[in-house]
Amino acid sequence: xxxxxxxxxxxxxxxxxxxxxxxxxxxxxxxxxxxxxxxxxxxxxxxxxxxxxxxxxxxxxxxxxxxxxxxxxxxxxxxxxxxxxxxxxxxxxxxxxxxxxxxxxxxxxxxxxxxx
Amino acid sequence: xxxxxxxxxxxxxxxxxxxxxxxxxxxxxxxxxxxxxxxxxxxxxxxxxxxxxxxxxxxxxxxxxxxxxxxxxxxxxxxxxxxxxxxxxxxxxxxxxxxxxxxxxxxxxxxxx
Numbered sequence: 001x002x003x004x005x006x007x008x009x010x011x012x013x014x015x016x017x018x019x020x021x022x023x024x025x026x027x028x029x030x031x032x033x034x035x036x037x038x039x040x041x042x043x044x045x046x047x048x049x050x051x052x053x054x055x056x057x058x059x060x061x062x063x064x065x066x067x068x069x070x071x072x073x074x075x076x077x078x079x080x081x082x083x084x085x086x087x088x089x090x091x092x093x094x095x096x097x098x099x100x101x102x103x104x105x106x107x108x109x110x111x112x113x114x115x116x
Numbered sequence: 117x118x119x120x121x122x123x124x125x126x127x128x129x130x131x132x133x134x135x136x137x138x139x140x141x142x143x144x145x146x147x148x149x150x151x152x153x154x155x156x157x158x159x160x161x162x163x164x165x166x167x168x169x170x171x172x173x174x175x176x177x178x179x180x181x182x183x184x185x186x187x188x189x190x191x192x193x194x195x196x197x198x199x200x201x202x203x204x205x206x207x208x209x210x211x212x213x214x215x216x217x218x219x220x221x222x223x224x225x226x227x228x229x
Contacts, residue, residue, distance in 0.1 A: 108219075
């Protein structure tokens with residue numbers, strides 16, 4: 001079965017510093033990997049995804065993520081954090097071969113707090 | 117531990133029919149979110165409820181309606197179904213309102229023929 005782990009419930013970082021939000025996954029097939037963000041009082045918003053190709057994926061709001069197959073990781077990064085980046089971040093995996101049921105699995109979420 | 121329960125897991129309907137999807141949040145969770153994921157698409161936020169009141173609205177068609185009941189379960193009602201409504205519909209729940217961690221159900225796969 002597919003699973004996604006986000007080992008940190010909370011990440012605190014000072015504004016202007018680089019940030020990393022960690023994600024590891026376990027799948028039986030070829031994964032599509034995603035990051036979503038949830039701002040207060042809003043639904044999930046798509047940030048970026050990895051399908052194939054370059055392991056470094058660039059997304060919205062200056063975020064990027066690096067796919068590491070050997071470590072089964074897909075960590076989210078940003079070179080310089082903004083206070084407005086404070087939100088909940090969800091990693092998700094989708095297995096292409098699974099056409100029904102639970103083919104899109106989210107991690108438990110990581111709360112990012114960027115301190116001014 | 118109890119998770120978010122969605123029923124049914126799979127549903128097959130014909131065009132112009134109606135469908136009702138159900139979502140049972142984790143106990144003591146008071147917020148429910150609905151998402152739609154079309155084939156090859158990313159999940160799209162539809163609507164959310166907090167304490168039985170609509171709290172946020174996304175790209176939900178007028179043909180769809182939803183509500184949250186006194187026991188906090190939610191139902192998504194879909195009428196005049198179209199082929200384009202075929203998708204995976206996720207429900208998620210949280211406690212304490214928007215901004216808290218979301219726990220997602222495994223989804224209902226709706227196929228409109």
